[in-house]
Amino acid sequence: xxENWDGVLQPALVQHVQLTLIAVAIGFALAFVAALLxxxxxxxxxxxxxxxxxxxxIPSIALFQLLVPFTGLGLLTVEVALVGYTLLILFHNIxxxxxxxxxxxxxxxxxxxxxxxxxxxxxxxxxxxxxxxxGLRIATVSTxxxxxxxxxxVPQGLGRPILAALRDYFKxxxxxxxxxxxxxxxxxxxxxxxxxxxLTPWAARRSAT
Amino acid sequence: xxxxxxxxxxxxxxxxxxAFGDAxxxxxxxxxxxxDKTWEHLLLSGxxxxxxxxxxxxxxxxxxxxxxxxxxxxxxxxxARALPSLAVIAIGLGFLGFGFGNVLVALVVxxxxxxxxxxxxxxxxxxxxxxxxxxxxxxxxxxxxxxxxxxxxxxxxxxGIRTASVYxxxxxxxxxxxxxxxxxxILFNQASYRTEGLVAAALVVSGLAFAADAVFGLLQRLLTxxxxxxxxxxxELDVAAPRPA
Numbered sequence: 001x002x003e004n005w006d007g008v009l010q011p012a013l014v015q016h017v018q019l020t021l022i023a024v025a026i027g028f029a030l031a032f033v034a035a036l037l038x039x040x041x042x043x044x045x046x047x048x049x050x051x052x053x054x055x056x057x058i059p060s061i062a063l064f065q066l067l068v069p070f071t072g073l074g075l076l077t078v079e080v081a082l083v084g085y086t087l088l089i090l091f092h093n094i095x096x097x098x099x100x101x102x103x104x105x106x107x108x109x110x111x112x113x114x115x116x117x118x119x120x121x122x123x124x125x126x127x128x129x130x131x132x133x134x135g136l137r138i139a140t141v142s143t144x145x146x147x148x149x150x151x152x153x154v155p156q157g158l159g160r161p162i163l164a165a166l167r168d169y170f171k172x173x174x175x176x177x178x179x180x181x182x183x184x185x186x187x188x189x190x191x192x193x194x195x196x197x198x199l200t201p202w203a204a205r206r207s208a209t
Numbered sequence: 210x211x212x213x214x215x216x217x218x219x220x221x222x223x224x225x226x227x228a229f230g231d232a233x234x235x236x237x238x239x240x241x242x243x244x245d246k247t248w249e250h251l252l253l254s255g256x257x258x259x260x261x262x263x264x265x266x267x268x269x270x271x272x273x274x275x276x277x278x279x280x281x282x283x284x285x286x287x288x289a290r291a292l293p294s295l296a297v298i299a300i301g302l303g304f305l306g307f308g309f310g311n312v313l314v315a316l317v318v319x320x321x322x323x324x325x326x327x328x329x330x331x332x333x334x335x336x337x338x339x340x341x342x343x344x345x346x347x348x349x350x351x352x353x354x355x356x357x358x359x360x361x362x363x364x365x366x367x368x369g370i371r372t373a374s375v376y377x378x379x380x381x382x383x384x385x386x387x388x389x390x391x392x393x394x395i396l397f398n399q400a401s402y403r404t405e406g407l408v409a410a411a412l413v414v415s416g417l418a419f420a421a422d423a424v425f426g427l428l429q430r431l432l433t434x435x436x437x438x439x440x441x442x443x444x445e446l447d448v449a450a451p452r453p454a
Contacts, residue, residue: 057418059382061396062411066404145293149383152397162299166386171303178299182292189291 008161008173013180016157019147020188023079024140027086034087035094036120045095052087060085060146064153078150078157085146086139093135097128130200137192144185158184231405232412239406242395247413250391253309253384254377254421257316261373265321266366269328273335273362274354282329286322294319294380302387312381312389319380320373327369331362360434367429374421382414392417 038044055063063081071077101124109119151159158181165173236243272278298315305311335358343357385393395402395410402410 057415059379059396059411059414061382061393062407062414065396065399065407066411141291144291145295148293148295159295162295163386166299166302169302169307174299175303178296178303181296182300185291185293185296186288189288 009177009180012158012161012177013184016144016147016159016181016184019075019078019082019150019157020140020143023082023143023147024086024136026079027083027090027139027143028136030083031087031090031094035091035098038091038095039098039124048091049088052084052091055084056088060149061152064150068153073154075154075156078147078154081150082143082146086143089139089142090135093131093138094128097131097135098124100131101127130196133192133196133199137189137196140188140192141185144181144188148181229408231403232408235402235405235409236412239409243392243409243413246390246392246395246410247417250378250381250393250414250417253312253316253389253391254374254381254417257313257320257377257381258370258374260313260317261320261324261377262370264317265324266328266370269325269369270332270354270359270362270366273329273332274350274358276333279329279333282325286326289318289322292319295383295386298383298387307388309389312384312387315387316377316381316384320377323372323376324369327372328362328366331365331369332358334365335361360437363429363433363437367425367432371422371425371429374425375418378418378421379414 034044034048038048058066060081063084064077067077067080071080098120105123105127106119109123114122147157148159148162151157151163158177161173161177162181165171165177269282272282294315297318298312301311301315301318305314332354339357339361340353343353348356381389381391382393382396384391385397392410392414395406396414399407
């Protein structure tokens, strides 16, 4: 394990974190804009939800391979697929969060003379935070998991040493690389739970999971 | 500058339109192969679901009935849902070697958490008034569980099983890496089966996932007492779960 750390495992881990952060960030930006549009105009919801659900159901090994002729054998292929898979969860959670503001609260905001934009920023978004962070948490751990599979097509991230070791049936490295992927997923999950609690001290412990 | 690239992309797009037709032909012409692999896939998924349900439902229901063990049933299970499936299969391989058994263990590990959490929450959150009333009528704890808590918990309990079934069917494709067979063998072997085989197998996997969800949904309806059928919520695609691989 120590011998492989510098040469193989550490770069793979760093790469994996990068893959995940890029995918979740882009997925979040897209889903956020789409959810705001759908929140303002309900007509947007159907097409976005249908599209993201369609992408979500494509088996990942197939999607990574099918994207190659369009996006090449590189990072772009991995990220397009990973972003696609985050959309359903993020869009759904952001929209549910935005719609969670009780009518009385919105009424009160209007009564105080807040504009639509002010209502969104000061009332609806803070109330949507628990659902949004819960969505980010699921999207992040899914992405970490899916990114290992991406290595079947594009040799990037922690999936690469896992698959390489599987091919040679090199036990120590299989276990080391896989354990690292699992540790990364658990740490990311734990960090997001902490973030969730820090950002929404008022939320009940269980309601947002 | 972008020209050759554009042409390349549009050719690929056209190629896929063709590939879709080819995939349909593949579905018909290679149906023996597909049926074979589908059967393996179902066997593996079914075995994993059977073991996971047998382990997680009794445990979750018991803990929920006792209102104990929330930490294990919710927090630990939620963390376990974060496990990357390829990594779990790889670890299993490291310890158990290639084959059906190893993949089965890995799929069970992945299927247990959603079933356990939902079974626990479903029973734990049954209205206290209903339980009190049942006790007041002189029911034993077993009768309360059997006649009040379980029927009321069924929709949520089945939501967990449905999530797990979709998860298992989708993740069983990775089993091919570890010698577990199934439709993943086609997905991992684009060299032999080409794009049409890939698309065809992907269609079958998606179809199987939907079918698994529908079958457990139907089972849920059949098991729900008629009086509760109208009011029982119909869980949709569970977006509170990580995406299966």
